[in-house]
Amino acid sequence: MARLVELGLLIAVGLTGPAAAQSGARPRPPGANHVGRAFEFRPVAEGVWQAVGTGTLGVGSNAAIIVNDADVLVVDSRTSPAAAWVLLDELRRITTKPVRYAVTTHFHYDHAHGNQIYGPEVEIIGHEFTRGMLAAGASRRGSAYDGFVSFVAARAAELRRQVDTASDPARRTELGHQLRRYEQQRIADRAVVPTPPTMTLNDRVTLVRGGREIQILFAGRGHTGGDVVVYLPKEKILVTGDLLQERLPYLGDGFVADWIETLGVLDRLDVAAFVPGHGAWFSDRGAIGRLQGFLRDFLAQGTAAHREGLSIPVAARRMDFRAHLAVYPQLADTADTYDRLTIGLTRLYEGFGRRP
Ligand SMILES: [Zn+2]
Structure with missing residues (x-):
């Protein structure tokens, strides 16, 4: 019953x-x-x-x-x-x-x-x-959202290409699942109010x-x-x-x-x-101090770069965060780090009121 x-x-x-x-x-x-x-x-x-x-x-x-x-x-x-x-x-x-x-x-x-x-x-x-x-x-604007939209579009295009060229049926099915996930995400994003x-x-x-x-x-x-x-x-x-x-x-x-x-x-x-x-x-509340440590270093290096009159791309390439690599392994990805620092410096320089 x-x-x-x-x-x-x-x-x-x-x-x-x-x-x-x-x-x-x-x-x-x-x-x-x-x-x-x-x-x-x-x-x-x-x-x-x-x-x-x-x-x-x-x-x-x-x-x-x-x-x-x-x-x-x-x-x-x-x-x-x-x-x-x-x-x-x-x-x-x-x-x-x-x-x-x-x-x-x-x-x-x-x-x-x-x-x-x-x-x-x-x-x-x-x-x-x-x-x-x-x-x-x-x-719905700015580098965070723009980065997301272009990432989803690029990922979908890449997966579509891989599905078309995959010879192994099981692999093609798996890639098809992934492709649908990104296609769904694009559809979902268009419905946002x-x-x-x-x-x-x-x-x-x-x-x-x-x-x-x-x-x-x-x-x-x-x-x-x-x-x-x-x-x-x-x-x-x-x-x-x-x-x-x-x-x-x-x-x-x-x-x-x-x-x-x-x-x-x-x-x-x-x-x-x-x-x-x-x-x-x-x-682990040590995460607070670790993030503060990174932000202090970013602020110090970014402020110095601005004072020297370095352009954002030059400054982003010159900044050195190897001291934080053990805490933030994602810093090992140099392309990602360069993008992250460029975005961060753009914001920081805006706060200083002028861009060299
Ligand atoms: Zn956020």
Whole structure:
């Protein structure tokens, strides 16, 4: 009998659409097709999860899921309405409670471009700066977004060429799966309508949901002008967005000098687990000092280059970050590092008010 009831429920869910329970029966957005599960839910603490993409769907960044007594808060909606919709669908693997809060840590496309999927029952919370940037369309221009669009297009073109020339049928099938993933991502991106927060803060806001206290804090400018973090003081969990990762974050919209200070503010919080927007969650608070060390060095070398009147390409080639290679192995990729430094220096030089 129980099985029949369960079967009946499954059929009912199937009839009303797979994400009916979580997304207010919103239709499946374009670009959501994928094979297998799109998300892995990694437990951080009781009722707190990190949702990490499995690679079958382009999702952009990680999400944090905070399940409260009666509702759910999701941190970051990822790269498209498709990615956000699939997350709501798969969320049923860990909870049947409704999503009522969605925090947008910052305006970047890979964190905010799923926001449109939320209905009026969901409060989207972010910094006033993030609201302004999303309202002004800033998430769809600039080197971060341009780089993403050209990467996806180039990857799709390359895979299409490889599918055409692959002789091994199994290899061709595998390449075909990969190609469809990137084609879906292009379709999903075209459906994005940047959607700003519906509730903003400049300093902090605290939600008390049953037994859980959730602090949404602005600790200062950093990766952008309005990054917020989500802090659970009882559980000692800090969701950091792109403000703090174990890898090197994007520098193109950053405020480097402020960022070093902001990380210092975060360092004063009692944290047992950091949940970043990219990479696995971690406990080692040494990541704060390591990122501060890189940013200080970048600021010092960039400032010196500017003072010397070096052009950005010359400065980017001359800068030396070998001292950070053990901490950030991605610096071994010289082409990637050159691009990263060029973008970072462009931003830094803008801050100095003139470009040599
Ligand atoms: Zn970002």
